[in-house]
Amino acid sequence: MLTKRIIPCLDIKDGKTVKGINFVDLRDAGDPVELGVQYAKLGADELVFLDITATVERRKTLAELVKRIALNINIPFTVGGGITEVDGVNELLGSGADKITVNSSAVNNPDLIDKIANRFGSQCVVLSVDTKLVNGVQKIFTSGGRIETDWELLPWVTEAVERGVGEILLTSMDHDGTKNGFALGITKQLSELLPVPVVASGGAGNMEHFVDVFTKGKADAALAASIFHFGEIEIPELKKYLDNKNIKVRL
DSSP states (O other): OOOBEEEEEEEEETTEEEEEETTEEEEEEEOHHHHHHHHHHHTOSOEEEEETTOOGGGHHHHHHHHHHHHHHOOSOEEEESSOOSHHHHHHHHHHTOSEEEESHHHHHOTHHHHHHHHHHOGGGEEEEEEEEEETTEEEEEETTTTEEEEEEHHHHHHHHHHHTOOEEEEEETTTTTTOSOOOHHHHHHHHHHOSSOEEEESOOOSHHHHHHHHHTSOOSEEEESHHHHTTSSOHHHHHHHHHHTTOOBOO
C-alpha cells in the first residue's frame, strides 16, 4: 500500500508566497525558498510552487526561483504557472523541478498535454484543476479562477488523462481557504474514476479533514497552504495523527 502524501502549496506572486480565501484577498506568507526549506525539514513529502500571476515574459523569473529552490531542498517539487509551450517545460525541468503543472494553457490547447507527455513522460505532467459548482454543475475555471469555461469536471479530467496527464491536482474553489474541509464528493469521484493519483486541495482546516480526505475522499495526497504557512498545523504532528488513525504516511 502506497503511503499518503502531505504537500504544502506555495502560491507565488512577485517572488513572494501569498494566500487568500476563495482565490481572492491575498496576503503575504513569506519567502518561498525559506518556506520550502522549512517544509522539507519538517517532513513534507513534496512541494508545489504555483506562480499565480505568471506571464510568458516572467517565465525566466520563475526558472531562477526554481534553481534556488532545487539547490536548497531534497524532496520532489512541482512548478506551475504560465506554462504555454514545451520549451518552457524543458527550462523548468532543467532548472531542477521534478514535475510541472498546467491548467489554463491545457484547457485552451489540450494538445499541449500530448506534447509534454510525449517528450518528458506522463510522470512529470500534473493537471491543475480549478473547479466550482455552477447551477448544480462542476465547471472548470481558468486564469486563476477568474474565467468560467465550457468544460465540466469529469469530461475534462478524463480527456486530460487520456492525453497523458500523470496526476490530478484537484482544487475546489468553493472550499479554497475556508478551512471547512476538502470537497470529499468530487475527490472520491475522481479517485475512483481515474487511473492516476489525485491530490486534493482546498479547504483543509484541521487534522480530521486530512483523515476524511484520505478515507472518505480516497485521495492519494492532500495539499494545503495557509494552515501550514501560519503554523496552525505542524506537519510532524499531522503525520503522527494520521499514523494513529491507521493511515499510512512517511514518518
